[in-house]
Amino acid sequence: MPRLSTRTRISTRTRISAVAALTALGTLASLGGASAAEPALNGQWAPFTRCPVDAPAMLAADGSDRTPQCVVSTSATGSIKLGKTTVVTGRTNLQFGVVQNADGTGTVVAPPSGALVADSATVPGGLLGLMCPSDIPVITGICQTLSDAKLNKITATMESVGAPYAFDQTAGVLKDMPIIALPVRIHLQNPLLGDHCYIGSASAPIVLRPKNLDYPAFGMTFFKGDGTVDEAGEMSRIDLTGAPQNDNGFAVPGASGCGLNVGLINAAVNAKTGLPSAAGNNSLTLNNAQTFLAGLTAPGTVVPDAGKVLARDWHSAVR
Template identity: 80%
Template sequence: MRPISTRTRLATVSALTALGAFASLGTATAAGPALNGEWAPFTRCPVDAPAMLNADGFDRTPQCVVSSSASGTIKLGDTTVTTGRTNLQMGVVQNADGTSTVVAPASGALVAEPATVPGGLLGLMCPSDIFVITGICESLENSSLNKITATMESVGAPYAFDQTAGALTDLPIVALPVRIHLENPLLGDNCYIGTAADPIVLRPENRNYPEFGMTFFQGDGTVDPAGEMSRINLTGATQNDSTFAVPGATGCGLNVGLINAAVNAKTGLPSAAGNNSVTLNDTQTHLTGLNAPGTVVPDAGKVLAENWHSAVE
């Protein structure tokens, strides 16, 4: 195994640890092509994005990052939902001045399947002192229409990525703007908690240090101790954020605003910072990049993209 400088390891580990902190709902299905060998987790890395392709390997070094969490919880106001597996992927360009630029896939950084909200609509908005809502509540009892699902979605690229915080504990690592899509026939298609203009912004922090591992591989993903690529694996970290605010629900129901009010009243939304929290257990995070990007200046981004495409099965 070739030697790696302390500075390089710190930057890589911190960048990688940070991505393990993102929140999730449901069981993620990571769309994208199947990739060979060590490339396998990086199915949605935005290697063809201009910012990645233009990374020269000297002032700007491109990397791919993927993070998943098997389970956890998220509390929004008075409602707590058990979380399942999620998949978050993005590119990270490490800048010579010590900052990092996050590049999200065109489809969004976070991919997660819906989670079932405990109690369904009955639990979400009943009982209510709104006459029309009371009628809906009575009709929902023992009804299949009661089921409601929630899916967390990215609304814009992550930002404020702090490499140093990613290698430490109890410091904000990155800002992730998200919204939660509530789905049920009576809620309509546009019922959200958070919007692109007023998102929930998660700023996760590490609560413990992950276990560290590293492998080397060829450009096509084949394991090789002398390979031109490296992959860092951080496992077992728990992350948490309890500093974010949650806006009220919008777009819920055909009668605009009526079901919004019932949902917000029952769930305690909007909810100020300090009343909400997200915790992710056993995060699994991987980062890959060229071992010696300086040897392919100014084409590091292009070489990374070529290697990624060569690994597509």
């Protein structure tokens, strides 16, 4: 493969950096579901365990009009406030592919398992805190049974309900501008709530639009296709680290599908929690975000096979 001049290489780095900055979204509320077994990847590929390199849109990216990249954004701690309830969040892992178009727009490609995977969070106070006390007789009866800790405990799992969208490249390198939109719903799990208790839905999701509160630290590494660091490598990885992120502009719908008598349980949960909750009354805070983006250093040199080369390199790094 011919080497690029220093000027061309810097231009390529800058372009990849701008796209990577989009992903400084830290990834949102660390409420999430368990994922299927993920492959272990070598070296610089290690964080990109769910990149959808084999998706048709990624494979079809030619490296000229359409450039494929892999994105990972993680966060260890944070909090989310929905109505009157605040939950401390744990680990998050947001992964997706991006096809960067020549006109400056980007198309997000989500993994089959969904873009967001993270630890479930425990709702403070459990079911007692979520809907008790209540002036609804049936709910009062349920509240009186909740001395058992197993019956009282509620976990909240945030699930993707569609691919992220609405990239703003400029916002990724600035502060206080929404970077991306992530549609989600929250699954509340407890024996008395049943299996279908959600806040938000596929048709009416909670849409999170995180923004940087500070500029992330920037780093860049070049590596071979198999993940081994190499200054002359055909792959490059952007690291954006340490930026706190926030969204306080999203609305939250009421709960639905909760309990056998769903109408009564929904009403009790909504009344105690303060749902539905209009935009401005809710917030997401990520204390630290670690975001990584990998792509071909010079995609224009492998036209029209950039997507296929990216997939080949990713698979070569699987251990």
